[in-house]
Amino acid sequence: MIYEIVKNINALQQLKDNDIHKKYIEYIRYPFFRNLAPDSKITFDFPITFLVGKNGGGKSSTLQSLYGCPKGYSLGDYWFTTELDPIKEFDKNRNCFIYGYKDNGSINEVIKQRIYRDNDPDYWETAKPIKRYGMLNSQRFSPIEKDVVYLDFRTELSAFDKFFHFLKFRSNTHKTKQDFLRFYSNKLKEAFDTNKIISYYSPNRNKPKVVLTKIETKIVSEILRKEFETIEIIEHNLFKDWGTSIRLKQKNINYSEAFAGSGETAIVILVHKIFNAEKESLILLDEPETSLHSGAQKRLMSFLIEQCIKKKHQVVISTHSPFLIENMPNDSIKVFSTLSSSGKFVIDNDRNYKEAFHELEIENTNKKNILVEDKIAQIVIDKTLEKLGKATQDIFETKYLSGGADDINQRLTTIMEFTDDTYVVFDGDQKKLQMPIDLNSIPLNQQDTSIKLKALIKSQTGCDVKFYLNGGNQSKELKEKETHSLAKKYLEFYNRNVFYLPLSIPEDIIWDEVFAKKLLKLIQPEKDISAITNISTNSKELLFNFCRECYGENTQYESTILQFVANWINKEDSSYTYIKDLINQLKN
Template identity: 25%
Template sequence: MVADYRSEVRPSVITDLETKVSKENYGKYLKRLTLRKLRGFTDREVTFDFPVTALVGPNGGGKTTVLGAAALAYKSVAPGRFFAKSGKYDASMQNWSIEYELIDKELNPRLSVSRTASFKQLKWNRTAPEREVLVFGVERTLPATERSKLKAAIGGSFAAAREVTLAPEVTEHAAKILAKPIEGFRQLYVDDAGKVSLFSGLTPRGDGYSEFHFGAGEASVIRIVAEVEAASPGAMILIEEIENGLHPVAAQRMVEYLIGVAHRKSCQVVFTTHSNDALAPLPSKAIWAALLGNVIQGKLDVKALRTITGQIEAKLAIFVEDEFAELMVTTALRSHGGIELDEIKVHAMGGADPAIKVNAQHNIDPTCTYPSICILDGDQSERANPDKGIFTLPGASSPEAHVLNRVLDCLDEEAGRLAVALHLGLHDQERVKKVVKERALTNWDRHMVWEQIGGDLDFTSGHIVKSAFLTIWAHKFPGEVEALVEAIGGGLPRRDSDTP
């Protein structure tokens, strides 16, 4: 993920969208789908709790299957677009079935609507309602020279049937995603029917050039934005591998743009990705992982997926709730000594439920070559179950609050060490004490306190502040570190010299 990423989407927008979904304030919206039987899935449910949903997973894990299942909810998408049948070679399609729960105020102004799609007697049977659906497949990033439909546009005699200057809103949003001006760009229609088109642009000197000389990512972004801006309110937008052809920052900006579209046009977006950067702007409930015939909701990032599917060598996987817990566990294991950290992979899951569910799934998977455990926040102690590999961090509150309070307890004697850990000088220790005590008193959300302290101390990054406080905590309270390590017990890989 791009370092020090900060989303430009206001938290209020995320909250507004979550509330809009929970209150079902949509004319048309896909609320959930249940894969009764579809490819490798049996009786698996996906809920769309946020109007921009990311599907992650390893190759062959089922991301596109879920995307295609969402598409089949509506009449405008032909089943063959995602689930084509190839004669006798696809006999396994028999009795495939998907169930849907939809909001469609035209069909029922007050209650959800149930619909199905099934493959029986060699054909798809659907009771699908109408909705505008835009599908952007991976072919969108093919270079213009490799797209057969554009052959008519090659040659010195080509003249477009129609030329349209891109609308201001298209140029504005595309320019922000691409970080380059695109004023003066046009859409060139190859045929009279307007079904085939390409773009043309201008160099900074004003010289024209066609899409045959665009970067694949540049053309893809402009095409997506142009079609999305022209779509009707409430449309569904489906995108395969959203990061294709894009710089990591551009992938983040594309997702931020789509969140904005969902907010101002009540659109619903579902996309697949292999990119952690594309996940960064989204809340945990907006992310679903597809793997091993299962679907798991939560911020299960691509690195965690590689661990789960055995693509990373390890002797133990540890799943925790969030990034601070990940840092706390790593700090504790490092400070304890004798533990082989290189053989342990710690992953933040975006909540207690995803951490518990992924841990359970990992340990029952016969293909996994090493075990996993789950370490929840201290305020989840009632869910601890060592027999199932579920432990908790020290303290009875959130780990952020616990660590802050512990450091406050010893702040007068440890202010100098804390100042140095914050990359400041010893002469700054009194200022550090003042800032920490003031922020501890005025802060309402302990998850935000590190950034607030950092902002008061010469704009030190929140990550440095977290690491500094955790260093002091581990140094001053080794008993808590020891208790955590002892609770985990023999599952921790140790250096040879420390093995009993």
Template identity: 25%
Template sequence: MSEYKSEIRQSDIDNLEEKVARSNYRKYLKRVVLSKVRGFTDREVSFDFPVTALIGPNGGGKTTILGAAGLIYAEVPPRRFFAKSGKYDSSMKDWSVEYELIDRDINARISVSRVASFKQAKWNRTAVDRQVLIFGVERTVPATERRDLVKAAGGTFVAAAEVALSPEVSAHVAKILGRPIEGYNRLSVDKAGRVTLFAGSTPRGDQYSEFHFGAGEASIIRIVTAIEETEIGSLILIEEIENGLHPVATRRIVEYLIDVAARKSCQVIFTTHSNDALAPLPARAIWAAYSGEVLQGKLDIAALRTITGQIDAKLAIFVEDSFAQLVIEAALRSYGDIEINAIKIHAMGGAAPAMKVNEQHNVDPTSSFPSICLLDGDQASSANAEKSVFVLPGQASPEAHVFAQVYNRLDSVAAKLTVSMQLPTSRQEQVKRVVRERALTNRDKHVIWEQIGEDLDFTAGFIVSTSFLSIWAQEYPDEVRKLVDQFSDLVPKR
């Protein structure tokens, strides 16, 4: 198991988060309050990072939030996301969305408040000027199925104009798709250039039109071309970003969008069902929408399925991060007589989202199984057995605790630790030396497994961490039992 490593540097992520925190934008949507719209009542979504992912089950409200974000801007017609069909949409009465946004053209110093409401059979809004790009799911419809391209399908078709893709567009598309993009043109099907078709060429120079592209390839070229031509500070809305894309390309296009946010001060909001689309993003950039609720944090799709009861389980456990997830997995395996496959454990990207989703899950009358929350030792003050909130061993991070416990018995466990890390026993003295050196030099225990792995001929950090956990569980059975005993009455037994 290897963890995905984004090509976006953490310093770039930090800089973008700080830029939002300081409101250092000419135009930016800071938050929306869904006062009443579809399944939402008084739910707030803040945009704390310029690239925001919206996840959730079908019908959970992702597109509602996406549409609400664009509704206050004049370029977005309300019917694009919130059309009314006569008497059949009477539920739209009194819908309302509140906004806090930055627009230096309106107020150079402070945020601007706006409201969009549905009154007397139409939307009322004081719309704000901002360029908005919308990429709907129709972008991946094959060219052969698009009615607006019928004219281009004939054998005598000649484009009204041909424009070569810029070197910048070609470079970005090539990076996302993982292959060279050379000799590509944008063709105007009509004289006004409102309908376009792309054409490429093979390495031998043979031309071929978008009728012979993959849907994902055409989608990426279209998205990147429009974004590179858009104004600085534009809002970009994308539905189901992963449509037609390989998982690697999905990650790369999100990395591209983060780069666009940095280069052009653009703001991006997209919906997705893909964990690959979430991988490059920080926790504050992800919002889940489900059953009229919203939740900010580094959820993955599997965790969302657990929250919404779409999986068969007997217990859900929500923890802060991926290492805490490994800790509880190791403890449950060592505890014995537990039906491991009936327990779903999810890393939530922090204490706050772990506690919030646990609370929501346990008060949901439709939940068919209980959940608990396990926090790191430094969050012990938040433990509450009545709310099913417990703590992991140690007084700080679980990484620090597990490392310290194994380090305390390093001489006696060195051979087992070496074998567990898939190294020959003859290297146990080297393992001891490396572990002791890292105990002296490490400043952040969250990265110590990767550091030890690098010193041991680039052994994977995951192998190092699971090896330490295995030794910890074997050497400290009392800690394991004390940990699981906190919630043993909820644990499914064999």
């Protein structure tokens, strides 16, 4: 199953890379929108996108904004002002979102902005391009034309569950809810059996019955691992409010949603709606894993991928499930986290699934995290931890972050907001200063503005770091004060939590020419080490060329690295002592 999913993921990536989709939202950005940090942006690098983060982190409101992107759809259907929860607007900075889609090879940007009207206080309209938001075009483009399927699985209740668990019961003719359901279930059975429109006390109590096709029924059966012969759906208001009822038929048993699990009802509705969606639809799913066990979640993901390949859908999923995003490309995972300084939500556009679920505290949050920029650095630190013993090893978790040092330096603006037990160990060549900047040793007149502090940060990191500020119509003085505070916090965090490997790159640490000669003699006795050293300019090339000379290919590169690391660990040289002492420092 995993092999098939990975193969289909690769096929889906090729469709995106080859620009097969004709109606595709490339990105959405938020100059000012609800509780997102100003100028937040999501890039849709893969046809299926996952929004991951804690509850109340802005994922659902982001899905709703996507619902409002295509022509004929409005965010006002889901987000509207009330006396209790009024939506506040600023004169210049109104709630809005901007998205881009391709048209004949170029990007059309569309801005949708909330405009108050007396007869419609929740009206969203396509506005003229706004220069201060950096819009690409000068002309107003029409919204993308795309069908939308939006399913919120926390509220996708069956008609039975909605009535029995949530509606207040009042009846002059029935003593209990059970009596009421027994009576009106007869009417519902009549609608299922005859496909009639019931008109009991009022006309049109139901819509025509829908019978799932054999293919749809097979898909539901595969996801739920049950053998269904027929599946029927009816929308009705026989249980006081409009809702959906299903009837499932197996070989020896028939039952409705009253006896089905809520997961079964949700899957029937999802499969039917997605299977019958128009080509290149925008599919928005809010927590589809609700009431599904892990195996069903994985099979659901397989179905979604197949439908995306066949119909070129664009899918965005809000989820708390590691089973849905496992094996997915890093750039398909968007992590929502909260800035403690402002309460605003920020979005990281490229995280692997293990990193993403650190945000949800699914992993052991008692562990200290060590972030590195290189896979070999991760192996070096992990092997050192292993040698130091299980007690020390259990304290730490080493994580390799793709994207390089500059990307990690930027991520620290978020990391510093919610943890002090995360450390960074950069390669030695990232060390720009002999000693980290300690603000206590710098005169106040050299750190009294954000510009001066940013210059210090650049001297430390080698890059320009962007800080996320509070929204609203802030004065320049307030923005300067907030930026200054965040920059100061960044430098203090850097001083406490950022360290470096003893040599320029981790390959320098593990390369050992004496060991290489011995290993080469064992594997390729006719070859000489000079054949490797003469064509290599650094330790990275030495290890790469050594692997190729020994094995004739590079598939054994990781095992070669592990051999050199084991040799290095056994030597316990000065680099090992340096890293061991660093780990003991972090431990305490």
